[in-house]
Amino acid sequence: MAPSAEDIRKTVERYIEAVATGTADDVVALYAEGATVEDPVGTEPRTSVESLREFYGVIEPLKQTGELLTLKIAGNSAAFHFSLVTDLGEQKLEIAPIDVMTFDDDGKITSMRAFWSQEDMITS
């Protein structure tokens, strides 16, 4: 059975929370086996659990806050705009991509593609 909109919303909210304040393992646990991550879109997709853990491990030690700005669900897919603010001490770095995800029947993420470019990184 396809995941409900509520299942998808929960996974997206957990994802943003895990990316902002959780461990790499917390994030990777939201992915289904065999999931792929293309971040940003246009780069070589990551296709192994190890490469996903490596990817999210980079941001694990950072002090971050995440916020879901917009979520649109269509079938077993979702597109969402969210903000991730990293506290760098004297500066803050904000990035607010649009991510597209697909989900399996259990609401786990089967693919993620992140739309953003350097111009979307704002320091303040």
Place this chain on the structure above:
Amino acid sequence: MAPSAEDIRKTVERYIEAVATGTADDVVALYAEGATVEDPVGTEPRTSVESLREFYGVIEPLKQTGELLTLKIAGNSAAFHFSLVTDLGEQKLEIAPIDVMTFDDDGKITSMRAFWSQEDMITS
């Protein structure tokens, strides 16, 4: 040569303007030959010029205003959140999907996928 971010932004802005206030032909002219449209995501993609013209022809007579809310560009792809408000006389119908598009070297749209569901249609 890949389209520049500026080329992509222009096409997206023209697309929203054409969808809101132009003719079906205005919209279809922004698509490359062989382009596909999946709206909403999860439905059968439209793959012929005739089916695109039919699709946009439905909204051609409506009195609409469009607004680009967020645009994220990555390589030759873009994801954007926009609002389309239809004036129904006594009521207004607003829908604000996230669309994902790919572009060819000339900045023409090669594919469009729209993320939204019934819950995203708001009357006021």
